[in-house]
Every structure is written in structure tokens, then in C-alpha cells.
Amino acid sequence: MKSAAHSTGVSPPTEEIEWEMRxxxxxxxxxxxGDDDQxxxxxxxxxxxHASSHHEVYLxxxxxxxxxxxxxxxxxGLKPEQQRLFFRGKEKENEENLYxxxxxxxxxxxxxxxxxxxxxxxxxxxxxxxxxxASEAVAAVRSEVDKLCERVLALEVxxxxxxxxxxxxxxxSTELLMRKLLELDGIKAEGEAKLQRKAEVRRVQNIVDxxxxxxxxxxxxxxxxxxxxxxxxxxxxxxxxxxxxxxxxSSSSSAHLTQDWERYDQL
Numbered sequence: 001m002k003s004a005a006h007s008t009g010v011s012p013p014t015e016e017i018e019w020e021m022r023x024x025x026x027x028x029x030x031x032x033x034g035d036d037d038q039x040x041x042x043x044x045x046x047x048x049x050h051a052s053s054h055h056e057v058y059l060x061x062x063x064x065x066x067x068x069x070x071x072x073x074x075x076x077g078l079k080p081e082q083q084r085l086f087f088r089g090k091e092k093e094n095e096e097n098l099y100x101x102x103x104x105x106x107x108x109x110x111x112x113x114x115x116x117x118x119x120x121x122x123x124x125x126x127x128x129x130x131x132x133x134a135s136e137a138v139a140a141v142r143s144e145v146d147k148l149c150e151r152v153l154a155l156e157v158x159x160x161x162x163x164x165x166x167x168x169x170x171x172x173s174t175e176l177l178m179r180k181l182l183e184l185d186g187i188k189a190e191g192e193a194k195l196q197r198k199a200e201v202r203r204v205q206n207i208v209d210x211x212x213x214x215x216x217x218x219x220x221x222x223x224x225x226x227x228x229x230x231x232x233x234x235x236x237x238x239x240x241x242x243x244x245x246x247x248x249x250s251s252s253s254s255a256h257l258t259q260d261w262e263r264y265d266q267l
Contacts, residue, residue: 044104048085050076050111061104066094072111082117086110127190134193141183142200145207148176152207152214159218170215177208 041062048055048068055075057068069080076083085092087101087109103109151173158165181204189197 046107048109048111061099063098065092065096078113082114084112084114131191131193134187134189137187138196138200141180145180145204155214159214165218170211174208174211177204180204
């Protein structure tokens with residue numbers, strides 16, 4: 001004779017399982033105060049092979065493969081989502097339980113980096129190297145502009161002091177600064193390096209504007225200034241065709257102030 005439960009087609013009531021969260025965010029079956037084992041099962045030690053390295057992981061047997069990945073993140077530098085764990089030749093899912101999948105003490109797992117993640121890391125490294133290269137290029141131009149800025153300051157002191165400066169000085173200085181703008185324009189930059197390049201371009205443009213203003217003031221000096229003094233600069237030969245910009249011939253009726261400029265090898 002069949003039982004009443006079977007005759008009515010109704011399954012007998014089952015006991016509802018209560019769960020609790022253990023430290024680390026792991027859900028386990030709630031244990032009563034009288035249970036012998038208050039921990040999340042016995043602890044096991046498993047070995048994980050990654051490239052040419054081996055890592056030992058010690059954790060409860062009731063843990064999941066996601067728990068293993070979180071521990072390996074501190075050892076390998078790979079985020080849990082960047083990891084692929086294999087046991088007995090099969091990739092395991094994050095939510096799968098170690099014990100239920102046959103992982104025991106001294107078991108061995110294989111860790112591989114996710115291909116998409118690896119490609120992403122390589123792309124980030126490439127961008128970082130390119131940004132570093134661009135920053136170095138901008139810094140090299142900035143160093144040359146610093147020297148040109150000193151020349152412009154010297155011209156400003158001369159003009160403010162009432163010294164008549166040759167127009168050739170402004171022409172040459174402007175030409176050199178424009179070349180620096182071309183160099184900056186040729187630097188491919190992203191991120192922080194792009195901001196550095198933009199700032200340096202703005203700086204060079206401001207210096208060129210200063211030169212234009214100085215040239216105008218030099219051409220129309222204040223009427224209260226007495227005898228003008230001609231300033232000529234001994235320009236050395238530049239490696240990029242600047243040798244044609246030579247200092248003008250000195251005048252016998254003017255006092256001469258000659259300044260030796262530094263040689264620029266790569267202008």
C-alpha cells in the first residue's frame with residue numbers, strides 16, 4: 001500500500017536550510033551551537049601552478065574557486081576576474097565548490113591568465129611606454145625653449161633700458177621658436193603627455209607674442225630716451241640652415257654690445 005504522500009502526489013515536507021555569511025563574504029550552512037565543527041569545514045592546502053611558479057593556498061574545503069582566485073590575486077598580481085583555474089584538465093567556474101568538485105588536501109590546480117585580460121594589459125603597457133616616450137620628447141623641447149626664453153629676457157632688458165636692438169635679433173629668435181612649435185606638433189602624445197605638449201605649445205606662443213611686442217617697442221622707442229645704442233648678437237652657425245641668419249654689419253656711429261650665444265646643435 002502506497003503512503004498517503006505518494007497517493008496524493010504531494011512531496012513530504014523538507015527541512016529548510018538556513019545560511020549564514022562567514023568572514024570573507026562566503027555563505028555556508030548555519031550551524032547550531034552544539035555542532036562540533038564551528039569552522040567552514042576542515043582546512044586544505046592546495047598547490048597552484050602559474051607559468052613557472054607554484055603557489056600554496058590554504059583555505060577551508062567548503063570554499064569556492066572564486067575564493068581561491070581572491071587568495072591568488074595577492075600572490076600573482078592578477079585580479080580574480082583575470083584568472084582561469086583548471087582542475088583535472090577542466091576549467092572550473094567561480095561558484096563551484098572545491099570539495100564537491102573533488103579538490104582535496106594536496107590537490108594541484110592550474111592557473112592561466114585570461115587571454116582578453118592579457119591583451120588588455122599589453123595594450124596598457126604599450127600606451128604607458130608611448131606616453132613616457134612622448135613626455136621625454138616634450139621635456140627635451142622644453143629645455144631648448146628655456147634657453148631661448150633667456151635670450152628673449154635679455155632682449156627685453158635691452159629694450160626696456162632704451163637700447164636699440166637690431167631687427168635681426170627678433171627675426172632669428174622668432175624663427176627658432178617657430179621651429180620648436182613644429183617639433184612639438186610632430187610629437188604623438190596621449191593622456192598626460194598630451195597635456196604637457198599643449199602647455200608647452202601655449203608657452204612658446206606666449207614667448208613669440210612677447211617678441212612681437214618687444215620688436216614694436218624697439219622700432220618706436222620713447223621720445224625721452226637719448227642716443228640709442230645698437231645691440232648686435234654674434235649668431236653662430238646652426239645645424240639646420242640657420243647659418244644664413246648672420247648678425248648685421250656694425251655701425252661706426254654706434255656703441256656695440258656683443259653677446260656670445262650658446263651653440264644649439266640640433267636647431
